[in-house]
Amino acid sequence: MTAICPPHDHTTVSAPSAPGPALVLLLAAGAGLSVASIYYAQPLLGVIGADLQAPTWLTGWIPTATQIGYAAGLVLLGPLADRIDRRRVILAKAFALTLALLLAAAAPSMGALLAASALIGITATLAQDFVPAAAALAPSASRGRLVGTVMTGLLLGILLSRVLSGFVAEHLGWRAMFVLAAAGVALVGAASARVLPAFPPGSTLGYGALLRSLATVWKRYPALRRAALAQGLLGVGFSAFWSTLAVMLHAAPFHLGSAAAGAFGLAGAAGALAAPFAGRVADSKGPLHVVRFGAVLAAIAFAAMGAGSGLPPTAQLVLLGVGTVLFDLAVQSALIAHQTIVYGLDAAARSRLNVLLMTAMFVGMAAGSALGSVLLARGGWLAVMGLSAASAVACLLVQARRAP
Numbered sequence: 526m527t528a529i530c531p532p533h534d535h536t537t538v539s540a541p542s543a544p545g546p547a548l549v550l551l552l553a554a555g556a557g558l559s560v561a562s563i564y565y566a567q568p569l570l571g572v573i574g575a576d577l578q579a580p581t582w583l584t585g586w587i588p589t590a591t592q593i594g595y596a597a598g599l600v601l602l603g604p605l606a607d608r609i610d611r612r613r614v615i616l617a618k619a620f621a622l623t624l625a626l627l628l629a630a631a632a633p634s635m636g637a638l639l640a641a642s643a644l645i646g647i648t649a650t651l652a653q654d655f656v657p658a659a660a661a662l663a664p665s666a667s668r669g670r671l672v673g674t675v676m677t678g679l680l681l682g683i684l685l686s687r688v689l690s691g692f693v694a695e696h697l698g699w700r701a702m703f704v705l706a707a708a709g710v711a712l713v714g715a716a717s718a719r720v721l722p723a724f725p726p727g728s729t730l731g732y733g734a735l736l737r738s739l740a741t742v743w744k745r746y747p748a749l750r751r752a753a754l755a756q757g758l759l760g761v762g763f764s765a766f767w768s769t770l771a772v773m774l775h776a777a778p779f780h781l782g783s784a785a786a787g788a789f790g791l792a793g794a795a796g797a798l799a800a801p802f803a804g805r806v807a808d809s810k811g812p813l814h815v816v817r818f819g820a821v822l823a824a825i826a827f828a829a830m831g832a833g834s835g836l837p838p839t840a841q842l843v844l845l846g847v848g849t850v851l852f853d854l855a856v857q858s859a860l861i862a863h864q865t866i867v868y869g870l871d872a873a874a875r876s877r878l879n880v881l882l883m884t885a886m887f888v889g890m891a892a893g894s895a896l897g898s899v900l901l902a903r904g905g906w907l908a909v910m911g912l913s914a915a916s917a918v919a920c921l922l923v924q925a926r927r928a929p
Contacts, residue, residue, distance in 0.1 A: 559682070567768055574772070594643035623710045658724065760886045763890060764890035
């Protein structure tokens with residue numbers, strides 16, 4: 526199959542040897558702290574809505590705005606590192622993300638917070654620059670291990686962000702969380718300025734040509750389109766759960782604060798940390814087997830959490846904890862399997878293949894946040910879990926009849 530980019534269209538780096546532990550830690554921490562910025566608000570929605578006197582349906586648009594911004598940032602900014610030194614891209618995004626987080630901390634109204642949330646999403650695509658930076662810095666013999674380490678940092682950032690934000694908001698208020706997040710990203714930017722080497726651009730294509738090449742990649746690979754649609758559907762259910770959990774727990778019969786909602790991130794982390802084992806299954810059995818298993822497991826978990834909505838509060842909380850472990854394991858395993866499929870399509874276009882897959886996933890997550898908040902207000906938790914279970918079943922149908 527012909528490559529979409531010319532053979533020389535690869536990122537190279539001026540560092541000939543393997544990166545040291547400090548640089549590896551920076552890459553992992555940078556990916557984790559950047560992507561965490563998207564999720565800090567989710568356990569705080571109940572508190573934010575009360576503080577800004579906003580209705581539930583409007584508060585639910587905070588994660589939606591963030592995820593729409595992230596999807597837009599992936600498409601519009603993702604290809605830049607093929608044309609510009611990735612170090613410069615990382616530093617510029619770190620500065621912009623710091624400012625966006627400070628704007629959120631100072632937001633006087635829901636409208637201002639929604640605008641800041643969209644900016645956070647756009648600039649938090651910084652996380653997607655650290656992973657290919659790791660791949661470019663690593664010698665071929667240790668590339669998989671280094672990329673896996675950075676992906677672990679990114680994954681922990683997604684899940685533990687909810688734990689941290691819930692704890693901080695419980696003790697210092699929700700605005701303090703955004704200030705603390707801004708400080709973390711600023712430190713990453715300062716460390717990157719000192720430690721990261723230059724990444725000579727791998728392409729001479731202009732910005733417009735890079736964007737147009739995304740359409741070429743999308744049209745050329747049916748497997749990419751199936752993977753993007755299936756992962757986007759899983760993203761609907763994933764985000765519907767996380768964007769409504771805090772609001773549901775804040776109300777009767779639980780009356781729990783943001784720390785309790787954030788603590789469910791620990792359950793998610795327990796499930797997601799097991800997901801890398803899915804890579805071994807994908808190698809031995811084929812990635813589509815992992816996707817199908819993930820879709821079935823997610824559907825069962827969501828359906829069980831919905832069916833348990835009539836149980837006593839303590840039993841519901843236990844069921845929510847178990848269900849969170851299972852569906853996070855399912856969704857992250859499916860993502861790893863879909864990445865295995867997509868990255869194997871064309872080595873010369875991996876960055877753009879990644880942009881398209883991740884954009885589809887975050888579009889699905891944005892839709893899940895919006896639909897979840899509406900369903901929670903109109904039909905309660907059972908309706909939200911019905912949407913999540915249905916989205917997992919739809920993912921299974923997309924990938925059900927394809928050969929491994």
